[in-house]
Amino acid sequence: MTKEKIEEIRQDFPILEEKIYNKPLIYFDNGATTQKPRCVVEKIEFSYYHQNSNIHRGVHYLSQKATEAHEAARSKVARFLGASKREEIIFTRGTTEAINLVAFSFGEAFCKAGDEVIISVMEHHSNIVPWQMLCERKGMTLRVIPMNEKGELKLDVLQTLMNERTKIISVTHVSNVLGTINPVKEIIRMAHEKNIPVLIDGAQAVPHIHVDVQDLDADFYVFSGHKIYAPTGIGVLYGKEKWLNAIPPYQGGGEMIQTVTFEKTTYNELPFKFEAGTPDYIGSAALAQALEYVEGIGIQNIAEYEHELTKYAELRLKEIEGMRFFGTSNEKSAVVSFLVGNIHPYDIGMLLDKLGIAVRTGHHCAQPLSDALGIPGTVRASFAFYNTKEEIDLFIEALKRVVMMLN
Ligand code: PMP
DSSP, X not given: OOHHHHHHHHHTOGGGGOEETTEEOEEOXXXXXXXXXXXXXXXXXXXXXXXXXXXXXXXXXXXXHXXXXXXXXXXXXHHHHTOSOGGGEEEESSHHHHXXXXXXXXXXXXXXXXXXXXXXXXXXXXXXXXXXXXXXXXTOEEEEEOBOTTSOBOHHHHHHHOOTTEEEEEEESBOTXXXXXXXXXXXXXHXXXXXXXXXXXXXXXXXXXXXXXXXXXXXXXXXXXXXXXXXXXXXXXXXXXXXHHHSOOSSOSSSSEEEEOSSOEEEOOTTGGGOOSSOOHHHHHHHHHHHHHHHHHOHHHHHHHXXXXXXXXXXXXXXXXXXXXXOOOSSBOSEEXXXXXXXXXXXXXXXXXXXXXXOEEEOTTOHHHHHHHTSSOEEEEXXXXXXXXXXXXXXXXXXXXXXXXXX
């Protein structure tokens, strides 16, 4: 993408004009959440001002408009992920809720004492804890795929971990700490050879790379709206129809029922069976708008530009003495995690903040990964398509100053 194009894109994000301690904001914390383009915020405003009413049950105009928007958003997400049916898209609060849903409902239907779940060493807490809770509930065992020194999963070990007790595998598509793009298509192929279903945590993938759930043959695929330029509070669970039909509801309430008597309740069909209560229909409409915005730029253009930014950042970071990178796979997304000498990451983050630069420090909700690396955490810069090489230059100059002060 040209410089002019990036400048044009930046105009869509008013927050990028903010001053932090009187310095221009440099926002390199996109892995935690992305900033929102005007069209997404305007969509929220439009929805509340012009078509706000609770969905599905209404006979009146506004309710029908709101319902149409929510269901059109579902179709949009289905096309975006390459799902074969819109009914395979369940709206959730985010990645975390989507994983909890599967861990609970799949666990209820298919898991018993002695069974096993496989995750990987580089998972976010939200793809660890729900499985641990399932294991505790049912008396099951959690197995973990290790990684090599570049931050790549050891698939030969995965091969040995899978057995007849393995009920499900849940791995991240892209690591939020290392940036590694895992070979999830291969992992799914290996698992399916043994009839094991796979959940892919796509929180850090969908904003950066093209995803096609049918091409991957994923059984479940989840992501959060707020990491792809949509509001907080809306996310997605994609599940193959056969699985979603085979597992029980996660929560009970309105919307998810067909009939209710005090003796017995029958459940609604997909996707409503998994959307108890009033869904975030304003959020779903805004998510659809965000996906349209992303498609307008082009996910391939985004991937290439962010790759260029990441490579440039890595190159320039190498100028700093004592630089140690975490995550050096050839297949990497827009994340650079590092430490400098023995300086605590928190100190670097604090001082960069004073210079207007937002990076994230710590274990990034992947504490077992930090433990495996034997470090207290990292400094993480994570990029979006609205970032520039000029911002990276300013970041490097700032980091050099910070390192000098802390040394
Ligand atoms: N998985 C990964 C890989 C993530 O990066 C995150 C967010 N940092 C999550 C899951 C959790 O997402 P959320 O908090 O939006 O549910």
